[in-house]
Amino acid sequence: MPSAILAARTILTSLHEVMASRTHAQAKLNMVVDLIGENLDSEVCSIYLLREGMLELFATRGLNQDAVHVTRLAVGEGLVGSIAEQVEVLNLAEAAAHPDFSYRPETGEDKFHSFAGVPIVRLERAVGVLAVQHVEPRRYEEVEIEALQTVAMVLSELIANAGLIDDADTIAAPQLTDPRQLSGLSLVKGLAKGHAVFHQPRITIEHVVAEDTEAERARVLQAFDKMREQIETMANQAEFGVGGEHDEVLSTYKMFAYDEGWARRINEAIDSGLTAEAAIERVQQRTRMRMRQIDDPLLADRMHDLEDLANRLLRIVSGQVSTAARLGLRDDTILIARNLGPAELLEYDRRRLKGVILEEGSLTSHVVIVARAMGVPVLGRIRGMRGLVREGDLVLLDGTQGIANIRPTPPVVEAFEARSARSKERQARYAALKDVEPFTKDGERITLMINAGLRDDVPMLNLTGADGIGLFRTEFQFLVSAALPQRDRQTRLYRDVLEAAGEKPVVFRTVDVGGDKSLPYLRGDESGEADENPAMGWRALRLALEREGLMKAQARALLEASGGKTLNVMFPMVSEPWEFDAAKAVFDNQLAFLRERRKLLPEAIRYGVMLEVPALAEVLDVLAPKISFLSIGTNDLTQFLFAADRSNPKLAERYDWLNPSILRFIRRVVRGLAGQQIDITVCGEMGGRQLEALALIGIGLRRLSITPASIGPHKAMFRKIDTRELSEVVNRWIDEPVSDLRGALAEWADARDIDVE
Template sequence: MQSAVSASRSILTSLHEVMAARTHAQAKLNQVVDIIGENLDSEVCSIYLLREGMLELFATRGLEQSAVHVTRLAIGEGLVGSIAANIEMLNLAEAAAHPDFSYRPETGEDKFHSFAGVPIVRLERAVGALVVQHVEPRRYEDVEIEALQTVAMVLSELISNADLIDEYDSFAASPQFVDPQQLHGLPLVKGLAAGHAVFHQPRITIEHVMAEDTEAERQRVYLAFDKMREQIDKMASQAEFGVGGEHEAVLETYKMFAYDEGWARRINEAIDSGLTAEAAIERVQQRTRMRMRQIDDALLAERMHDLEDLSNRLLRMVSGQVGTAATMGLRGDAILIARNLGPAELLEYDRRRLKGVILEEGSLTAHVVIVARAMGVPVLGRVQGLRGYLREGDEVLLDATQGIANVRPGPAVVEAFEARSAKNRERQAAYAALREVEPISKNGERVTIMINAGLRDDVPMLAATGADGIGLFRTEFQFLVSAALPQRERQTKLYRDVMEAAGDKPVVFRTIDIGGDKSLPYLRTDDDGQDDENPAMGWRALRLALEREGLMKAQARSLLEASAGRTLNVMFPMVSEVWEFDAAKAVFEGQLKFLKERRKMLPERIRYGAMLEVPALAEMLDVLAPKLSFLSIGTNDLTQFLFAADRANPKLAERYDWLSPAIMRFLRRVMRQLDGHQIDITVCGEMGGRRLEALALIGLGIRRLSITPASVGPIKEMVRQIDTREIASAMDRWLNEPVGDLRGAITSWAEERGLDLD
């Protein structure tokens, strides 16, 4: 049998004449099935196209002609429906043996046993199916399947450009793109948002599938490959840190695929068959997607995603469409749609118009989620098949609190959403009115409420919320959003800008907390190039910083220089033992001595603190306390360590309650151990930003909270409604004789006193 390339080329040459002819759409389709049938020596060749949400038999060679425009199958119904639903080919020696087989007597297909079909795809969605059948039971050879898949691409162009379905846009008008849709996902950053769908990487529409000049198309691909490889090499060589440029290991897989001769050869073969450069890349990419759906190995599937990303990059280069939606600018309120995002990519968008984000992937600890939370942008993640339900410009109502996105919503849904949004705005206005009001309880106790930050643009929220300061400035954000290790001068400028913007209000800088779930592409965190099997408890935060002495020295010097003439509050993350705190402090003292010898301006005062995240540190607080000016309790990590439950795991993320008696008792023990020490004790993290949880913390004696800016108003309001002595007495009672449902007990207590803790 002839090769896949020659078979495809022979068919495409004939199809070129059909496309150029001035004949009716039906006549063109009738010619197409005859050409394919003759070239593949196939007894049956049929074309099904999506119309009014159904797959309709539009043309056939071998089946009953009376079945044309009569036989219709729903998406997922029968073998043809299965091909369209799954966007994958079928190759069967005995069609009737397949569980999805559906017999249609009007077609007269009784005598045909073998069956092969491929989807006709446009913009990543199936708009039809191309099918061949034989009387003899046999599986089709790869040559035949390759030819069918190539021809299906040409049919996609015929459908879109040649009026083959009577000006009916089957792709756009299928029910999943017209009817209202409610999509469900994982709330990553809670909140409400409304806008129109904007794809982070707008789809590239392939206008021309069939090549006029094969050699010219080949040269276009060669140039695109050269440009792409140059970019990958540049990425790998940027910002070397340590001997040998350790970040290169992270890009190793990308480089392997970028220089893979097999990938380039397959694209060349597709061009040889008569496809344009864009169509050839898309043709190979379609085959990759089909293979990805059959892969169970998570690691291998992730590697295939890398190849998908590179294919998109190559397609954009060869087509000249290299920008994202950010570079083109948002024209109105937007809900950003993406498979995944990096933090730097998110920051490229206009914050005034970016209202929300929906991701096909994403996790609670992803870098982009950390940044989005700081930006106040709601994010919904893990929405499977996202692009299969909406189009660019569709209206989207995002409720990332309940984990729902309504696409093309009906009037009732819009009305309910607007009512909820209006209530939200009323609350926000009420909270804004508390900006200048101090959070003092009914019995006269002052609670210090600060904000968490990590970007220069977060600092204005101090004035907007009336917060008492920044209780946690995450210095790693600057590292996460950079393509290369930030220079010391850049770090110094950021820290100085933040302190100047904060004015008289204190800022607590946490030293860099990277590694684990916050890996940097340009900085490998281990020695052997292997991923950490347990990143949450792995080589990260202070452990990594003490090992990379150059990294910590640079940050220490930057913070000291930026704090000249001011008070520097510096905090070390993930301290497990007292010697780690001592070692980190020694790095700062060493840099302080270095600056003093060079007569540099120094901070007026340095206050050293630690984060209590590792339970082991609680056993050494009597030794550590005399060395501390302040202690911050990081409830996010502390909870997962206490329960041995990875918060990035969806099955465990919501399983263990912050208001568990185990956590509350642990925190009460910490408070009692530090009683009498002149130490500021702060709770940092999401726990302190939730009213019910904050109420419980106040009941334990905690009077300092560092929370997201959005939570400041609600917590202020709650503090002003309570008597701290009452909740303290109740908490002691509940913890001395633990109740089965502590959350329920606190909720009932609050309801009895008319507290709104929603």
């Protein structure tokens, strides 16, 4: 068959002539399917359009003509309905073998085995399906699918202009006026009130078929130059200082802006006969389809960055450059976007930008990193926002509970404002405790440290009065980088963190990636096979020991950065003592290497491990003489103890931390190490919750590493407890379990006027 570019160009030229003709709409569609079928050498070519909520066969070459306007499929029904619902391509050698196949006898399609279909997309929604079929079973070539997708894109605009689809049923969203409460994923916590503003107005592509290919190429080239100039300017104006993780985020973002492969794909689309705008949109549609097929959240985030740039490029080339940021925010604003790139967020006036709601988004996305540094609450994973909220609607965003109230009633607004006021009052009270040491009523000193992962987290030490950083997640630098961070970059980060912390200790956890923290540049094991159960697979220390160069580089970076200071280094997910020995040997070798070169060495090195794998608890007597501290990572420990994947929403809330099983387990560890010079810390999310923290203190823990926001509330709470009384009641409830330990502990706290949120 001819190349995709040649076939698409031929079809586009002819399509333009067909749709410009004076014949009626049905005759045009009949000519279109013949035209496509002939140029793609296809025995069947059919067009289904969405009318009155159903996909109706509007034209066909190869199927029975009597089926036209008779065969109708619901969205999600059959192969055609599945394509429209998922907005993705199907390419099948044997159509009848697919579970979504739905036989329609009136079409006469019995003899056709192979099937390929692509969505006809308009304004990001499927308005129809273009399908081809052959008698012989075979999968269609990639060039054939490419040609179909290009034609489908042009066809969407042409059939819309010809009045062949009902916009009221497909595009227009209902004008809602009633109050709505929406639930999403909490990405950055906090409370915010403002009026809804859409980040990006829709861009309508008026001309899709190019008259002068070279002129379109030149327009795209100029748009690329302007876009790159804008990105460089924003990177230089970022207000987070020099050398922070935000620079790395923007560096990754710039990498996409200069990606030659992306530019090449756009130029190939222009070669097929599309205008510059249509070519960008064509490549963008392909990116969206790929994003729907990506399970890896980090890779999906990288694709979102590329989509962000595509939107920027499209606005530049079309001359429609205004976003809400460029137009200016007039009031306190809750920004609404399908997704958002970090550079675009930086364009907004942060005095008026109060919160962000994303239709997509994830905890590891670049925009979340920047929003957290800006102090802007973010809520994600709320689909179809354009159909649920109108420009200017009042929105109450609760980034702590993961809720957004749209067009709230006066009582809801009043309650929200009261809660916001109480939150500010509490924060003021907690801030006043900054210099107060966390002693209990009976004189027990509780060590409260913070968890961190960014250079910009370190100032929270002084703002909260925390005792140090009990967990610095070094993997964050790896997660926001496009490639493996070089040793000198790692060294700069670790040195900056130590200097900013001053005399307060910092515990560096060696890189903990894999599992739910996958890196695109460090994928799979050495055999190249995918990990079927990543949470319990090739991750953390296991990965680092196998990738010897990775651990060597990090070891030397930590040692060099700690010259003249004490280095506290912790190994994650240790299962057996030999793994600790192997990891320490890497540090010993690098220490010897630096000593030979007369480098400034750490004054002392304290080694520790994360207790996350239950098996390690059984051999702590072997490991104890080798370590200075032990950190209990309750997040992973809980999922391993209960065989419950914490990323599974059905299981995430099923197993309570105030469960005798996990409390007994931790208590056994604490008692087993009693009398030894080993610091035992809980550094998982469990320690940051107040009731859970009470239980941990009750079973003998005296060190917690928690989020900075939890330091103040914990200080206030600990001042009201008597550890001897607490220990007696908690241990009794663990030994003789009550039906509701959480409720019993909450009642105990309430009776003693201990404020537990």
